[in-house]
Amino acid sequence: DAKTTQPTSMDCAEGRAANLPCNHSTISGNEYVYWYRQIHSQGPQYIIHGLKNNETNEMASLIITEDRKSSTLILPHATLRDTAVYYCIVMGNNNDMRFGAGTRLTVKP
């Protein structure tokens, strides 16, 4: 499975956009990029996923570079409830989901 690299932590001001980067330079052509988040003591929550094209849903936008070696999750208007650990995951060919260390996002008032 392709390994992902994310910053350990990030801060964001409430109401501003939060941009969370992820490197996945060894990603294969048919592997998807998934983003999940985990709020303290809860199970991970699905945010968004993509293969090549940029994606947007009601929670976030996902920007994937043309070479697919990196991506950015964008929370357009961060709120205090968006404080969580965000995981960027590359789904392997055997369809299991393995988590890296993630980015701890703190949204500050």
Added chain:
Amino acid sequence: GAVVSQHPSWVICKSGTSVKIECRSLDFQATTMFWYRQFPKQSLMLMATSNEGSKATYEQGVEKDKFLINHASLTLSTLTVTSAHPEDSSFYICSARETGDYGYTFGSGTRLTVV
């Protein structure tokens, strides 16, 4: 959307006893479920893949005789921690995927404390 229910949400047990954790897909069938363990301030670690009607596949370093997995139906997988010890205290989480969906849905987790 798909819902995965995990029970119990927390449990305290005495050292040497066994604890069973249930993972149910409430509104869909799941031929495959996954079990994770998470220690404080760490990421989720995949323990095993639970396959309906067949033996589970365990990750390297996970003792299959200690963490018994049973996936007897398309909506239920159970994880039994046998002869639990304090070092087994952790947050256990399961996940499943509905056929046709891309992502996995996670349960709310079970916090196990062994005293």
